[in-house]
Amino acid sequence: MSIFRDDILAGRVALITGGGSGINLGIATALRAHGAKIALVSRSQERLDAAAGALSPGQVDARGFAADVRDTDALQAAIDQTVSAFGRIDVLVNGAAGNFLAPAAGLSPNAFRSVMDIDARGTFNASRLCFEHLAASRGVILNISATQAFMPTPLQAHPGAAKAAIDKLTQDLALEWAPMGIRVVGLAPGGVEGTEGMERLLPPELEEEMLAALPLRRFTTVDEVAQVAVFLVSDAAAYITGTTLVMDGASAMPLSGVLWRATRSAP
Ligand code: COA
Ligand code: NAP
Numbered sequence: 001m002s003i004f005r006d007d008i009l010a011g012r013v014a015l016i017t018g019g020g021s022g023i024n025l026g027i028a029t030a031l032r033a034h035g036a037k038i039a040l041v042s043r044s045q046e047r048l049d050a051a052a053g054a055l056s057p058g059q060v061d062a063r064g065f066a067a068d069v070r071d072t073d074a075l076q077a078a079i080d081q082t083v084s085a086f087g088r089i090d091v092l093v094n095g096a097a098g099n100f101l102a103p104a105a106g107l108s109p110n111a112f113r114s115v116m117d118i119d120a121r122g123t124f125n126a127s128r129l130c131f132e133h134l135a136a137s138r139g140v141i142l143n144i145s146a147t148q149a150f151m152p153t154p155l156q157a158h159p160g161a162a163k164a165a166i167d168k169l170t171q172d173l174a175l176e177w178a179p180m181g182i183r184v185v186g187l188a189p190g191g192v193e194g195t196e197g198m199e200r201l202l203p204p205e206l207e208e209e210m211l212a213a214l215p216l217r218r219f220t221t222v223d224e225v226a227q228v229a230v231f232l233v234s235d236a237a238a239y240i241t242g243t244t245l246v247m248d249g250a251s252a253m254p255l256s257g258v259l260w261r262a263t264r265s266a267p
Contacts, residue, residue: 002033002227008234010035012137013086015079017069017126018096020047022195023144026222027093027229028055028062034230038062039082039089041075041126042096069096069122072129079129089133091233094123094166095144100200101155112158119162120169127173127184138181140233143170145188145244146197147252156201163188167244174242185232186244190251191219213257216249 014031018024019040028038032055040048040062048064055062063085065078082089098118102111127141134141148156149163167186174184191198191210198219202210211217228247231237250256 002030002230004034004227004230004234006033007035008236009091009230012036012090013039013082013088014091014093014233015039015041015082015089015126015130016093016095017041017122018144019093020044020051020064022197023189023192023222023225024093024095025051026226027095027142030223030226030230031091031093031233032056032062034234036091037086039078039086040064041067041069041078041082043068069125070117072125075125076129079126079133083133088137089130090137090139091142092126092130092134092139093142093144093229093233094126096122096126097144097159097162097197099156099159099197102158103155104157107158112161115158116162116165119159120165123166123169127169131177131182134182135177135180140183140185140237141170141173142229142233143167143184143186143244145170145186147188147190147246147248149188149244151252170244171242178241183237183241185237185240185242187225187228187232188244188246188248189220189225190214190248192225193219193221195222213261214249214251215253215256215260216251218249220247220249 014036016028019028020042045066052059052062052064065081067074067078143166145163148160149167170186
């Protein structure tokens with residue numbers, strides 16, 4: 001179910017990195033439901049084919065092109081294949097990411113680099129390589145961030161640094177590319193239920209305590225994130241650029257968990 005009109009993205013083409021699963025696939029599904037043609041880009045062609053087939057029977061209006069966002073030759077090929085298949089690129093969603101819980105003191109230099117490379121460098125790579133297509137369409141880039149970018153989070157130094165870099169890119173690319181008609185926006189959800197990220201980051205024994213500390217007492221959902229993504233890439237957001245929208249139910253406000261726990265028995 002969506003509150004937006006069905007055809008608000010008709011005629012547009014969206015390339016979504018990391019689009020074969022989870023939140024990014026939810027965004028792909030919502031953009032498709034509003035008329036966009038979809039190119040999914042991540043490492044596993046098998047996973048992409050299954051996702052594209054589910055989005056569009058026979059893969060007529062959704063295709064998967066395998067590439068690692070760290071590999072610029074492969075990424076360029078995926079972008080070229082997208083343009084060959086659909087003729088243009090109007091929306092780029094940078095959603096590919098890697099994450100795991102690890103203390104900074106137990107993180108090898110290569111582990112830190114891997115996450116920086118996938119998240120931050122991958123976001124620059126796809127944005128840069130799509131630049132000419134987005135300038136031609138006066139398109140939009142949506143960068144998927146996370147609250148770790150601005151909220152110090154234990155065992156999350158690597159994605160924290162990577163997502164902070166992404167948020168800064170959102171600002172700088174927005175500034176430089178606004179004259180070409182390209183908007184650059186970010187979306188930073190809090191915990192999203194039923195996702196790989198939550199599976200990796202939230203040990204089940206901590207879930208109850210986490211929920212009790214959340215002001216809204218629940219995590220967000222893939223569908224809620226996808227609806228915000230539809231808004232941000234649509235013409236309704238035409239004057240929004242350089243902004244990362246935080247949708248975390250106020251959970252990352254300073255001391256929100258502590259204060260909520262302290263006051264939740266109050267009237
Ligand atoms: N704790 C500490 N270090 C870890 C780790 C963990 N749980 N998992 C991987 N690493 C380290 C590896 O040991 C390696 O470092 P080393 O060479 O010094 O030993 C480095 O990270 C790279 O690992 P590798 O498996 O070669 O990387 P990859 O590029 O194949 O995969 C990951 C990238 C590690 C991020 C992998 O988890 C992944 O593919 N994730 C995608 C899905 C995902 O994370 N989804 C959630 C998004 S929020
Ligand atoms: P997910 O399903 O694991 O999504 C990550 C995607 O990135 C996968 O489809 C993966 O596919 C792809 N990917 C990983 N490394 C890649 C690479 N090197 N090149 C190309 N693609 C790569 O996890 P998710 O939880 O839905 O997260 C999706 C996004 O939301 C991420 O940006 C994450 O940081 C963000 N986020 C998640 C949460 C949450 O609670 N889950 C909260 C805030 C923000 P392959 O492995 O097939 O390549």
